[in-house]
Amino acid sequence: MSLSNPLSSAPESLPANADERTREIAANLKDLRGRIDRAAAQAGRSDQPELIVVTKTFPAEDVLRLAQLGVYEVGENKDQEASAKAQQTAELLGRSTTADGSSTTGKLRAPRWHFVGQLQSNKVRSVLGYAGVIHSVDRSSLLKALIKAAADRQAQPLDCLIQVDLREDIPADSRGGAAPDQVPTLAARLAEADGLRLAGLMAVAPLEEPAEPAFQRLAGLSGQLRAEHPEATWISAGMSGDLEAAVAAGATHLRIGRDVLGHRGQPR
Numbered sequence: 244m245s246l247s248n249p250l251s252s253a254p255e256s257l258p259a260n261a262d263e264r265t266r267e268i269a270a271n272l273k274d275l276r277g278r279i280d281r282a283a284a285q286a287g288r289s290d291q292p293e294l295i296v297v298t299k300t301f302p303a304e305d306v307l308r309l310a311q312l313g314v315y316e317v318g319e320n321k322d323q324e325a326s327a328k329a330q331q332t333a334e335l336l337g338r339s340t341t342a343d344g345s346s347t348t349g350k351l352r353a354p355r356w357h358f359v360g361q362l363q364s365n366k367v368r369s370v371l372g373y374a375g376v377i378h379s380v381d382r383s384s385l386l387k388a389l390i391k392a393a394a395d396r397q398a399q400p401l402d403c404l405i406q407v408d409l410r411e412d413i414p415a416d417s418r419g420g421a422a423p424d425q426v427p428t429l430a431a432r433l434a435e436a437d438g439l440r441l442a443g444l445m446a447v448a449p450l451e452e453p454a455e456p457a458f459q460r461l462a463g464l465s466g467q468l469r470a471e472h473p474e475a476t477w478i479s480a481g482m483s484g485d486l487e488a489a490v491a492a493g494a495t496h497l498r499i500g501r502d503v504l505g506h507r508g509q510p511r
């Protein structure tokens with residue numbers, strides 16, 4: 244057990260009235276943070292990657308439970324589900340304030356929604372309604388729609404990551420990541436767009452090879468990107484099955500679903 248580590252020592256302060264599901268999630272979070280700590284120590288890292296809990300297929304009540312446990316970064320991969328859940332979460336947060344002004348859930352704030360799935364241009368306006376971060380900018384047509392939609396909204400700039408397809412042989416009809424040689428062009432356009440902020444790169448490990456060499460290529464691409472855009476420091480990589488490889492390769496943001504919330508059954 245490391246006491247100096249901010250993640251592992253983060254208080255998993257269980258609310259006094261925590262239900263069984265909250266306890267289950269708290270226990271999973273504790274195990275996960277131990278795993279992240281060990282991976283970071285093994286990689287000789289003194290910094291800590293940030294945790295984004297992917298809540299897809301799980302209800303808004305679980306998002307609230309996560310907030311009670313101090314987790315305010317949540318990820319979703321489908322607009323229809325995410326927009327409904329963001330709305331429900333806001334309602335639950337509002338409802339938790341009773342008539343006399345006292346709150347039944349303490350000082351919970353709204354979570355930050357990370358959109359991590361494939362994004363269609365016609366969903367961009369909807370996603371901008373709730374998301375604070377988009378991890379999946381992967382083509383110029385999508386970027387064009389984002390630039391247009393972001394230009395007429397008065398809000399904090401939207402953090403955007405360029406999703407990279409790490410496969411060695413990328414099919415022509417690839418959806419789910421830009422080819423590495425497209426990154427500089429997308430990055431240049433993103434960096435100068437009003438209302439958007441180039442935050443870094445994102446990737447999902449390819450099925451065709453072990454995760455670690457693929458994530459090391461992502462780290463190399465991130466180095467090249469940062470040479471041009473020093474502010475683009477995020478590396479969003481690592482899921483429940485491959486977080487150790489991602490931490491070893493320098494991931495700054497992990498996207499974890501199953502190992503916190505449990506099995507999803509059939510993906511929707």
Ligand SMILES: *Cc1c(COP(=O)(O)O)cnc(C)c1O
Nearest residue numbers: 297320359482483498499500501
């Ligand atoms: C579902 C999902 C995750 C989380 O995966 P788990 O295996 O549940 O940890 C991470 N990233 C993306 C893009 C996802 O769709």
